[in-house]
Every structure is written in C-alpha cells, then in structure tokens.
Amino acid sequence: MVTTEPAELLGIWEAGLAQRTIRALLLHRAARPVFSDDELRSLPVGGRAADLLALRRELFGERMQVVVECSGCNEVMEFDLDVARLGAWPEQHELQVSEDGYLVEFRLPTVADLEVAAAGETAADRRLRLLRRCTVSAVREGEPLGCEALPEHVQRRMAELAERADPAADLTLSVSCPECGASTPSALDVVGCLWAELDSWARDVLLDVHLLASAYGWSEPQVLALSPLRRRYYLELCADA
Numbered sequence: 001m002v003t004t005e006p007a008e009l010l011g012i013w014e015a016g017l018a019q020r021t022i023r024a025l026l027l028h029r030a031a032r033p034v035f036s037d038d039e040l041r042s043l044p045v046g047g048r049a050a051d052l053l054a055l056r057r058e059l060f061g062e063r064m065q066v067v068v069e070c071s072g073c074n075e076v077m078e079f080d081l082d083v084a085r086l087g088a089w090p091e092q093h094e095l096q097v098s099e100d101g102y103l104v105e106f107r108l109p110t111v112a113d114l115e116v117a118a119a120g121e122t123a124a125d126r127r128l129r130l131l132r133r134c135t136v137s138a139v140r141e142g143e144p145l146g147c148e149a150l151p152e153h154v155q156r157r158m159a160e161l162a163e164r165a166d167p168a169a170d171l172t173l174s175v176s177c178p179e180c181g182a183s184t185p186s187a188l189d190v191v192g193c194l195w196a197e198l199d200s201w202a203r204d205v206l207l208d209v210h211l212l213a214s215a216y217g218w219s220e221p222q223v224l225a226l227s228p229l230r231r232r233y234y235l236e237l238c239a240d241a
C-alpha cells in the first residue's frame with residue numbers, strides 16, 4: 001500500500017520543498033509507509049527506484065513524459081515512457097566473484113551504502129568506501145585479504161555483476177534522434193522526475209483549495225476530503241457562476 005492521501009502528499013511536498021536532500025527519503029516513505037527510515041535505507045538502490053516507480057504509477061499513471069536534448073544536433077525530443085516496464089526489484093542480493101584465485105562474496109549496494117560512499121572526498125575514496133561496505137568476505141588462495149588489496153579487474157567484475165543484478169540502480173535510456181540519428185544516453189533521474197510531478201500536482205491542489213475555500217467557505221481539510229471528480233465538478237460550477 002502506498003500513500004495516496006492528498007493531505008499526506010501535501011505534507012511530503014512541504015517538507016521536501018525546503019530540503020532537497022531528503023526528497024528521495026520522503027518519497028520512499030510514501031512508497032513504503034510501513035517501513036522505518038533505517039529499513040528503507042537498507043534496501044538496494046535499484047529497489048528504491050522500483051518502489052518510487054510503483055508510487056509514481058499509483059499517483060500519476062503508467063505513462064511518463066520525458067524530455068531529452070539530442071547530443072548531436074540539440075533537437076529537443078519528447079516521448080512517453082511506460083513506467084511499468086522500468087525498475088524491476090532485484091532478485092538476488094548476495095553475489096560472488098571467483099577469478100584468478102580470488103573469491104569475493106559481496107552484496108548489492110544499499111541506499112545507506114551510497115550515502116556513506118558519497119561522503120568520500122575523491123572518486124577513488126568513494127569507490128573504496130562502497131567496496132568496504134559491500135564486501136562480505138574476500139580471500140585469495142584461501143587466505144583472507146582486505147578489499148583494498150583486490151585488483152582492479154576483480155573490482156570491475158564485482159561492479160558488473162552488481163549492475164546486472166540490480167539494473168534499476170542506474171536507469172539509462174538510449175534515445176535515437178529522428179533528425180540526425182545520433183544516440184543520446186540519458187540517465188533517468190527517478191527522484192527528480194517524481195518530485196517535479198508531485199510539485200506540480202501540489203500547486204494545482206492548493207489552487208483548487210484556494211478557489212473552493214473562497215467560493216464556499218470550506219476549510220482545507222474539507223476540500224481535500226472531496227474526491228477529485230467532485231472537486232472538479234464544483235470548480236466548474238464556480239467557473240460558470
């Protein structure tokens with residue numbers, strides 16, 4: 001069950017307006033209201049994307065409009081995405097690499113892992129933080145070793161496996177331009193897209209409240225308690241009057 005109550009959604013929007021950095025968490029709470037914040041942070045990164053896309057479907061439907069600018073000719077391309085086809089929940093969370101005598105057991109990065117990694121100062125530091133968090137055990141020829149001792153190609157293999165196991169962690173669309181044929185890779189920012197839609201929905205709802213409160217003297221909770229259909233109907237009557 002996701003949060004669909006207008007009053008609660010408005011509360012989320014209000015909290016996230018001031019604090020951009022907590023928008024992902026706020027939206028994730030709405031997608032899984034029974035989970036604590038720690039439980040939400042312990043979910044795989046692609047799992048959160050899948051949750052947010054499920055919330056998006058529930059609130060705004062299956063079709064999502066995306067705008068991408070062509071990297072070849074700057075043509076602006078608009079198209080509809082089918083939300084249901086994006087963002088599957090990862091099936092496997094524990095993974096293993098066995099290569100050149102190295103045996104590494106590791107798990108998919110979670111939201112909390114990414115937060116810790118993001119605090120690193122350099123790209124190498126961020127990668128090492130993520131590696132430390134996600135490595136369960138690493139041995140070479142039966143001898144345990146620290147994950148900073150894992151060679152580049154083993155680390156790369158780990159990243160490939162994690163990407164394959166959790167494809168929704170990094171949703172990249174490849175868009176072909178109808179004008180010049182160039183292909184533009186475009187990362188789908190699920191949090192940003194959903195936030196923009198929530199923002200525009202919230203501003204519309206507040207305008208409805210304003211119009212109906214002015215016309216009928218109703219309070220905000222009374223207006224929000226109306227079904228969208230009835231709200232629309234009363235607004236039409238106000239416009240006709």
Ligand SMILES: [Zn+2]
Pocket residue numbers: 070071072073074075177178179180181182
């Ligand atoms: Zn183009």
